[in-house]
Amino acid sequence: MLPENITAVIARNETWTGVSTTEPYEAGWAREVVMFVRALKDPVGDQKTASVEISPDGMHWMQEGTDIELPKRKNEVSAARISHFGNWLRLRATMPDGTSTTVLVTVHAKA
Amino acid sequence: MRRIISHDDFSNGHCGWSQLVGNYEDDLDTMLPGYAQHTSAMLSTLGHWDAGSHGGYDSSYALKVATRPRAGAQNVAIKRLTTRHRSPIRFEMYFTFKPEANELKLSETDVRSVGFLFDLQGGDQDNDSERVMPHLRFLNAENGRHLQKWQFKRETTAFRKIGTEDKTESHYHLANDGWMDLPDGEQKLCYNEIATKVNWSYLRFDFDLRSMKALEFQCNDRVFDMSGFESIRIPAMKNLWCMLNFCVFAETDTAKRTFLYINSVCISGDF
Numbered sequence: 001m002l003p004e005n006i007t008a009v010i011a012r013n014e015t016w017t018g019v020s021t022t023e024p025y026e027a028g029w030a031r032e033v034v035m036f037v038r039a040l041k042d043p044v045g046d047q048k049t050a051s052v053e054i055s056p057d058g059m060h061w062m063q064e065g066t067d068i069e070l071p072k073r074k075n076e077v078s079a080a081r082i083s084h085f086g087n088w089l090r091l092r093a094t095m096p097d098g099t100s101t102t103v104l105v106t107v108h109a110k111a
Numbered sequence: 112m113r114r115i116i117s118h119d120d121f122s123n124g125h126c127g128w129s130q131l132v133g134n135y136e137d138d139l140d141t142m143l144p145g146y147a148q149h150t151s152a153m154l155s156t157l158g159h160w161d162a163g164s165h166g167g168y169d170s171s172y173a174l175k176v177a178t179r180p181r182a183g184a185q186n187v188a189i190k191r192l193t194t195r196h197r198s199p200i201r202f203e204m205y206f207t208f209k210p211e212a213n214e215l216k217l218s219e220t221d222v223r224s225v226g227f228l229f230d231l232q233g234g235d236q237d238n239d240s241e242r243v244m245p246h247l248r249f250l251n252a253e254n255g256r257h258l259q260k261w262q263f264k265r266e267t268t269a270f271r272k273i274g275t276e277d278k279t280e281s282h283y284h285l286a287n288d289g290w291m292d293l294p295d296g297e298q299k300l301c302y303n304e305i306a307t308k309v310n311w312s313y314l315r316f317d318f319d320l321r322s323m324k325a326l327e328f329q330c331n332d333r334v335f336d337m338s339g340f341e342s343i344r345i346p347a348m349k350n351l352w353c354m355l356n357f358c359v360f361a362e363t364d365t366a367k368r369t370f371l372y373i374n375s376v377c378i379s380g381d382f
Contacts, residue, residue, distance in 0.1 A: 004124050008151035012132075013139040023179060026153040029172065040139065057160035059213050087158055 003111040004029060010090070011105035013040055021092045022105050024058045028087035030109035035091060036079045038104045039071035045099030047072050052080055055088040064089075070101055112201045112379040116192070120375040121154055122170030128152055128373075131187035131358060134281040136274025143271065145185065145283035152176050152188040157372060159212060159307035168205050168311050168374040176371040178363045180211070183223070185285055187360040190376075193353040194234070197320040198382040202227070202357060205311045205374040208251070210367045212306040219302050220252035223364035224262075225371045228284070229318060230356035232347055240347040242354075243323045244284060245340070247293070247316065249300070249330075252364050261296035261330070264289050265341040284343060285360060294339045298330060311374055320355075 010022040027033060035052065047070035053061040068080045070093065082089065091105055119126035133146020155175035157165035167173040178184040210221035226248030233240035246264040251257070267284040301310040317326035323344075325337040357378065361371035 001123065004154075006125060008153070009130060010150060013142070013147065023150050023177070025151075026155045026158075026175065028156060028158070029154055057158070059160065059211065087156075 005110045008107045008109070009104070010107055011103055013102060013104065015100055015102045016093050017095050017100045019092070019094050021053075022090045024055065025089050025107055026058070026087055027089060027107065027109040029111055031083060032110050033082045033085065033089060034079055034108045035068065035082060035089070036077055036106045036108070037068055037071060037091070038077045039074055039101055040104055041102040042074045043071065043099070043101040045096065047099065047101060048093075048096070050091050050093035052082055053090050053092050054085050055090070056086070058088045061090065061092070112199065112381040114380045114382055116200070116378040116380050117190070118375070118377045120170060121167070121172045121174045121373070125152065125154065125174065127190045128174055128188045128359075129190075131189040134273045134279045136276060136279050141273050143281050143283050145285060146281070148179055148184055149186050150177065150179075155372065157309060161212075161307055165307075165309055174373040176359060176361045176373070178361050178369045180363070180366050180368045182363065182365050183287065185360060185362045187285065187358050189356055189358045192355040192357075194231075194320060194355045196380065196382040197233070198380050199317060199319045199326060200378065200380045202229070202316045202318070202376070202378055204314050204359070204376045206314060206359075206372065207309040207311050207374075208361065208369065208371045209306060209309055210363065210365070210369055213367065214306070216306065217304065218306045218367070220255050220257050221363065221365045221367045222251045222369045223253060223362040224248040224250045225359075225361050225369075227314075227316070227360070228358045230354060230358065231320065231323065232351045232354040235352040240352075241323065242345045242348055242351060244343040245316075245318060245325055246284070246343065247328065248290065248360070248362075249298070250290065254364070259297060259299050261293040261298060261328075261335065262290040263293055263340050264291065265343055267343050267345065287362070293335060296335060298333055300331070309372070
């Protein structure tokens, strides 16, 4: 049996301003995840980082310790490799005033 | 029925149940909002903050369809097949549903509905080809009222052209209006006494692909009369021949996520 391997879209064409997060994603079966962020449009203003977050229950969140550089231009892609995350994952960005980005965030999880 | 078309228990993967993505052309902004809200289904052990993993019926995992935390939000998972033989088919699943347990309350009216639908079309050589979409939902609650009844739908929303090349159009057939009560369709399902206790329910829907009519519907101990049931029927579309799609969906009534869990799905045919 080949190990389970799935691509999930956790944010599609969502415009982030202020504090923005993806919907929670459960992947407790996976040993490792690569999370990609692609800018679908040219971002507005200086782009900082987004933080990977983990949770014991999908409701209470803390930083996992990995940050992802937000793409600086349309169709640029950035990514992070994550392991030992338990079950719940999400990505959180705090966009400074006057900045925004429209993103596609995908999770590539492997057992 | 005699031939198992697929049997998915989600203990070894998503089994082809994927996100229902909306149609678009050139720009994702052309996607209808009803589809834009959809997210990917997950494999879940129904982990609860107070009791740990609930687990599935016969393995640790179930398929989870989660809405966003916004009143009226919906999400859909879909399995896309085509028809080999027009015969009666049977759709069975063990399912349960709960709202996100972010309050220490029973929250029994936070889930608006859960349900399923087929999306069907005859073959390109058939004389009677229509696109036929039987829908059934368990309307759990609306505006705080605990209604607990099965409903069906016979009309979709108007089609809208997507893009400029006249190749794609889209309709959001899961809009909250147009649902009709299934005759004698009231049913009190087991909900249990706190937001993190769940019980699996059985569901069976028999549908004849020859006549494109519902034959029988059962949920737990109740078998419902389907003589008053109708499907959404629209003219055949130019690229959907022999389509045999199955969807499961969830809808929240409050600003709280609704979770639909599917332990297993068996699709079989009488051929």
